[in-house]
Amino acid sequence: MVDGKTVPQRILAAALELFAEKGFESTSVQDVVVAAGVTKGAMYHYFDSKEDLLYEIYGRVLRMQMERLNEVVVQEGPVEDRLRAACADVVVTTANNLEGTTIFFRSLHQMSTEKQHGVRRERRRYHETFRGLIVEGQESGVFRGDVSAELCVDYFFGSVHHLPMWLKPTGRLTAEEVGRSFAELFIAGLVSR
Amino acid sequence: MVDGKTVPQRILAAALELFAEKGFESTSVQDVVVAAGVTKGAMYHYFDSKEDLLYEIYGRVLRMQMERLNEVVVQEGPVEDRLRAACADVVVTTANNLEGTTIFFRSLHQMSTEKQHGVRRERRRYHETFRGLIVEGQESGVFRGDVSAELCVDYFFGSVHHLPMWLKPTGRLTAEEVGRSFAELFIAGLVSR
Amino acid sequence: MVDGKTVPQRILAAALELFAEKGFESTSVQDVVVAAGVTKGAMYHYFDSKEDLLYEIYGRVLRMQMERLNEVVVQEGPVEDRLRAACADVVVTTANNLEGTTIFFRSLHQMSTEKQHGVRRERRRYHETFRGLIVEGQESGVFRGDVSAELCVDYFFGSVHHLPMWLKPTGRLTAEEVGRSFAELFIAGLVSR
Amino acid sequence: MVDGKTVPQRILAAALELFAEKGFESTSVQDVVVAAGVTKGAMYHYFDSKEDLLYEIYGRVLRMQMERLNEVVVQEGPVEDRLRAACADVVVTTANNLEGTTIFFRSLHQMSTEKQHGVRRERRRYHETFRGLIVEGQESGVFRGDVSAELCVDYFFGSVHHLPMWLKPTGRLTAEEVGRSFAELFIAGLVSR
DNA sequence: TATGAATGAGCTTTCATTCAT
DNA sequence: TATGAATGAAAGCTCATTCAT
Numbered sequence: 001m002v003d004g005k006t007v008p009q010r011i012l013a014a015a016l017e018l019f020a021e022k023g024f025e026s027t028s029v030q031d032v033v034v035a036a037g038v039t040k041g042a043m044y045h046y047f048d049s050k051e052d053l054l055y056e057i058y059g060r061v062l063r064m065q066m067e068r069l070n071e072v073v074v075q076e077g078p079v080e081d082r083l084r085a086a087c088a089d090v091v092v093t094t095a096n097n098l099e100g101t102t103i104f105f106r107s108l109h110q111m112s113t114e115k116q117h118g119v120r121r122e123r124r125r126y127h128e129t130f131r132g133l134i135v136e137g138q139e140s141g142v143f144r145g146d147v148s149a150e151l152c153v154d155y156f157f158g159s160v161h162h163l164p165m166w167l168k169p170t171g172r173l174t175a176e177e178v179g180r181s182f183a184e185l186f187i188a189g190l191v192s193r
Numbered sequence: 194m195v196d197g198k199t200v201p202q203r204i205l206a207a208a209l210e211l212f213a214e215k216g217f218e219s220t221s222v223q224d225v226v227v228a229a230g231v232t233k234g235a236m237y238h239y240f241d242s243k244e245d246l247l248y249e250i251y252g253r254v255l256r257m258q259m260e261r262l263n264e265v266v267v268q269e270g271p272v273e274d275r276l277r278a279a280c281a282d283v284v285v286t287t288a289n290n291l292e293g294t295t296i297f298f299r300s301l302h303q304m305s306t307e308k309q310h311g312v313r314r315e316r317r318r319y320h321e322t323f324r325g326l327i328v329e330g331q332e333s334g335v336f337r338g339d340v341s342a343e344l345c346v347d348y349f350f351g352s353v354h355h356l357p358m359w360l361k362p363t364g365r366l367t368a369e370e371v372g373r374s375f376a377e378l379f380i381a382g383l384v385s386r
Numbered sequence: 387m388v389d390g391k392t393v394p395q396r397i398l399a400a401a402l403e404l405f406a407e408k409g410f411e412s413t414s415v416q417d418v419v420v421a422a423g424v425t426k427g428a429m430y431h432y433f434d435s436k437e438d439l440l441y442e443i444y445g446r447v448l449r450m451q452m453e454r455l456n457e458v459v460v461q462e463g464p465v466e467d468r469l470r471a472a473c474a475d476v477v478v479t480t481a482n483n484l485e486g487t488t489i490f491f492r493s494l495h496q497m498s499t500e501k502q503h504g505v506r507r508e509r510r511r512y513h514e515t516f517r518g519l520i521v522e523g524q525e526s527g528v529f530r531g532d533v534s535a536e537l538c539v540d541y542f543f544g545s546v547h548h549l550p551m552w553l554k555p556t557g558r559l560t561a562e563e564v565g566r567s568f569a570e571l572f573i574a575g576l577v578s579r
Numbered sequence: 580m581v582d583g584k585t586v587p588q589r590i591l592a593a594a595l596e597l598f599a600e601k602g603f604e605s606t607s608v609q610d611v612v613v614a615a616g617v618t619k620g621a622m623y624h625y626f627d628s629k630e631d632l633l634y635e636i637y638g639r640v641l642r643m644q645m646e647r648l649n650e651v652v653v654q655e656g657p658v659e660d661r662l663r664a665a666c667a668d669v670v671v672t673t674a675n676n677l678e679g680t681t682i683f684f685r686s687l688h689q690m691s692t693e694k695q696h697g698v699r700r701e702r703r704r705y706h707e708t709f710r711g712l713i714v715e716g717q718e719s720g721v722f723r724g725d726v727s728a729e730l731c732v733d734y735f736f737g738s739v740h741h742l743p744m745w746l747k748p749t750g751r752l753t754a755e756e757v758g759r760s761f762a763e764l765f766i767a768g769l770v771s772r
Numbered sequence: 773t774a775t776g777a778a779t780g781a782g783c784t785t786t787c788a789t790t791c792a793t
Numbered sequence: 794t795a796t797g798a799a800t801g802a803a804a805g806c807t808c809a810t811t812c813a814t
Contacts, residue, residue: 007777023302025218029805040806041779050805105358106299109216144381147374151366155378158355159348165298166347173344181340185348188337189382200794222788233789234796243788393798409688411604415784426785427800436784491744492685495602530767533760537752541764544741545734551684552733559730567726571734574723575768586773608809619810620775629809 008046010036015053020099020164024054024107054107055115061100062122068093069129079137084187086133087156088179094163095175102164127153134190143190156186201239203229205253208246213292217247217300247300248308254293255315261286262322272330277380279326280349281372287356288368295357320346327383336383349379394432396422401439406485406550410440410493440493441501447486448508454479455515465523470573472519473542474565480549481561488550513539520576529576542572587625589615591639594632599678603633603686633686634694640679641701647672648708658716663766665712666735667758673742674754681743706732713769722769735765 005013014035018027029050033043047053072086094101108116131153137143159182167178198206207228211220222243226236240246265279287294301309324346330336352375360371391399400421404413415436419429433439458472480487494502517539523529545568553564584592593614597606608629612622626632651665673680687695710732716722738761746757 023218025216026303028803030803039779041781041808042777044806045777045779105355106302109299110219147378151371151374152378154355154359155352155375158352158358160351161358162298162347162351162354165351165354178344181344182348185340185345185382186378187382188386189378189380193386221786223786232796234791235794237789238794409604411602412689414782416782425800427787427802428798430785431798431800491741492688495685496605533764537757537760538764540741540745541738541761544739544744545737547744548684548733548737548740551737551740564730567730568734571726571731571765571768573768575764575766579767579772607807609807618775620812621773623810624774 007036007038007042011038011043011046012053012056016057016099016103019054019057019107020102024050024103024110051111051115054103054111057100057103058108058111058115058119061097061104062119062126064097064100065090065093066122066126069126073129073133078142079133079140080142080187080191083133083137083190084183086130087183087186088176090157090160091163091179091182092175094160095167095169095178098164098167098169101161105161105164127157130157137190141192144192152190156182159186200229200231200235204231204236204239205246205249209250209292209296212247212250212300213295217243217296217303244304244308247296247304250293250296251301251304251308251312254290254297255312255319257290257293258283258286259315259319262319266322266326271335272326272333273335273380273384276326276330276383277376279323280376280379281369283323283350283353284356284372284375285368287353288360288362288371291357291360291362294354298354298357320350323350330383334385337385345383349375352379393422393424393428397424397429397432398439398442402443402485402489405440405443405493406488410436410489410496437497437501440489440497443486443489444494444497444501444505447483447490448505448512450483450486451476451479452508452512455512459515459519464528465519465526466528466573466577469519469523469576470569472516473569473572474562476543476546477549477565477568478561480546481553481555481564484550484553484555487547491547491550513543516543523576527578530578538576542568545572586615586617586621590617590622590625591632591635595636595678595682598633598636598686599681603629603682603689630690630694633682633690636679636682637687637690637694637698640676640683641698641705643676644669644672645701645705648705652708652712657721658712658719659721659766659770662712662716662769663762665709666762666765667755669709669736669739670742670758670761671754673739674746674748674757677743677746677748680740684740684743706736709736716769720771723771731769735761738765 011032015027015032018031018035021027022031029040029043032050032053033040036043047056068089069086072082072089075082075085108119111119131149134143134149134152138145138149163178167173167175204225208220208225211224211228214220215224222233222236225243225246226233229236240249261282262279265275265282268275268278301312304312324342327336327342327345331338331342356371360366360368397418401413401418404417404421407413408417415426415429418436418439419426422429433442454475455472458475459468461468461471494505497505517535520529520535520538524531524535549564553559553561590611594606594611597610597614600606601610608619608622611629611632612619615622626635647668648665651661651668654661654664687698690698710728713722713728713731717724717728742757746752746754
């Protein structure tokens with residue numbers, strides 16, 4: 001253990017950074033183990049394959065996002081407020097995990113079909129929870145009913161998932177500011193008039 | 194020439210399909226030339242490198258999108274209508290080019306830094322044109338002024354660029370329907386009240 | 387082409403020698419290409435895999451033996467003489483191909499199941515032809531009938547296939563001498579009294 | 580101790596089975612310890628190396644065969660009967676140890692030169708004892724003298740050592756039947772007329 | 773007596789690219 | 794304009810073995 005991190009943790013951290021920077025395919029196992037300061041043998045002692053590293057990274061991103069959403073969804077208050085909170089929160093969460101999100105949408109296709117299925121299933125559950133909020137608002141008449149809730153989810157999450165393409169941690173805007181603005185734009189477009 | 198397509202056209206078409214399907218790194222030059230029905234030598238006669246294929250694909254996507262936007266922007270009418278048309282149009286254009294768009298956002302990082310700069314510059318010009326419409330609306334009071342035009346552009350294009358992640362050419366929704374809905378959601382979120 | 391041998395021929399010759407000397411698994415592709423004076427890339431240009439080298443070697447051994455046997459079998463004369471000729475000939479042929487035979491019986495299990503099946507089928511045809519001679523002799527009363535022809539074939543070919551374990555090309559005995567003796571011992575054990 | 584077998588016994592039994600099935604080189608130490616239900620550390624506690632496992636297996640095969648032969652040789656009776664018994668017995672012994680014999684002739688070349696020498700020396704002693712019987716018969720005029728005793732030994736043991744290539748424990752023929760037939764074929768080929 | 777993390781060398785194979793023809 | 798043999802570097806991964814505990 002070095003710097004309070006175990007060997008597998010160091011390996012995953014190095015993989016996260018490198019995959020985000022150079023892409024999964026362009027990063028060699030050699031690159032990862034050098035960055036992590038371990039040997040190749042050690043890596044293969046803890047992980048089955050290079051793809052396995054990717055899978056672990058995915059799992060962390062998914063778990064983290066799901067936990068946050070579940071917390072927001074069960075709160076009290078009008079659906080509009082809850083949706084606004086969920087929108088702002090997912091932006092902040094994503095912004096705090098730009099590397100993980102970058103890898104997520106750039107490298108999904110590199111995973112084996114089986115693992116892709118697992119990831120997509122998890123992802124769908126996340127979308128379903130979110131969609132539930134929109135449907136609730138539509139049924140209570142707060143949100144417009146002329147656009148399918150499904151499409152609204154894809155519309156909003158597109159914006160969120162593309163954050164890594166332009167948002168820089170060192171930039172002018174804070175994650176919270178972006179979260180508030182995105183939530184506002186989305187809710188304003190959604191409420192009935 | 195076979196099927197009315199020249200050798201370089203056949204090569205590019207094969208590359209487009211394969212890069213979108215398997216990713217740039219996971220597609221070998223061998224794969225491309227076999228799919229195109231030509232030899233490796235022929236490919237290297239027309240293109241400098243594998244990366245060059247990617248660059249050509251990028252160029253086509255960029256040119257195509259820019260041309261469409263320029264046509265929409267110069268039309269007459271209220272800024273709200275022009276923006277709505279631009280939004281709907283970019284969705285349709287993207288939907289008709291899912292493969293190109295997939296490659297665009299998944300493989301940009303595989304290109305040499307120089308070429309990436311060129312692509313980003315082009316991309317920025319596109320965004321600028323689009324942002325001009327929003328600023329025009331904000332200055333005339335039609336659009337809200339509490340969210341920066343820049344952020345609005347990123348917000349909307351995120352949705353557009355993620356279309357390849359969920360939109361299927363054979364699916365229920367037509368590109369036009371999605372375009373109308375996206376435009377509506379965006380404009381409704383943007384107009385002053 | 388060097389020394390009148392093409393690149394694939396040089397590669398196969400090197401593989402034959404090394405596989406016989408060190409075994410298939412203990413011989414690296416590196417070893418083979420260095421011995422053949424070519425590069426690894428060249429080897430993979432002509433052969434699909436290391437196993438493919440083995441398969442080619444097998445094919446040559448099988449073809450060679452089958453051709454010889456077929457020539458002997460169709461000759462004229464009493465069955466005892468034809469069998470004697472066949473026995474002596476297979477010994478000589480094997481002795482002139484000790485390396486191939488060594489590899490054959492030592493490395494068969496390293497090949498993919500499919501290829502093993504192919505080889506075994508070919509091998510069986512060879513045995514069948516040989517067995518035909520014995521059956522012919524048994525039916526005409528020349529050979530004893532109290533031992534199954536099948537078992538006789540396995541009995542004799544065991545002796546033949548083990549030649550590489552003790553016969554040295556530089557040794558006292560010539561291949562022809564061994565062939566005559568083996569044929570004599572076998573036939574004498576087989577004839578009715 | 581599990582199932583009445585000590586740890587080293589379990590390891591050797593697993594190695595025997597795996598080496599026979601997949602070959603020495605294709606079997607990893609991992610494979611062996613998993614099959615034996617022990618850890619790598621335990622294996623290296625009892626054995627010096629992977630090769631050491633092979634050596635132990637060889638030792639058992641050699642010891643077992645030598646013991647049996649010595650018992651047969653010292654019996655009373657005509658040399659023809661004693662040779663017949665020895666032949667039949669070595670077939671049965673081999674048939675009851677197909678795995679060991681398979682490994683013996685397939686993997687000898689994987690052992691270090693030193694150990695190979697030891698094994699070959701042991702082997703030669705075995706052959707010598709057997710050859711003694713033949714020489715005895717030749718000198719007493721019972722066996723033919725026109726074929727060297729040495730060659731006769733190689734002739735017969737070839738048949739025996741190839742048993743693993745075709746004899747299946749579950750097959751039609753019993754080991755005893757094969758032993759009788761092989762002995763009969765060999766003796767009949769050997770006796771003077 | 774036994775563990776299992778860690779090593780480091782070596783393995784087969786792939787691949788973008790070159791070049792004589 | 795096109796071929797395809799040949800290159801050489803690098804890839805992902807395996808493995809026998811060691812050693813602190």
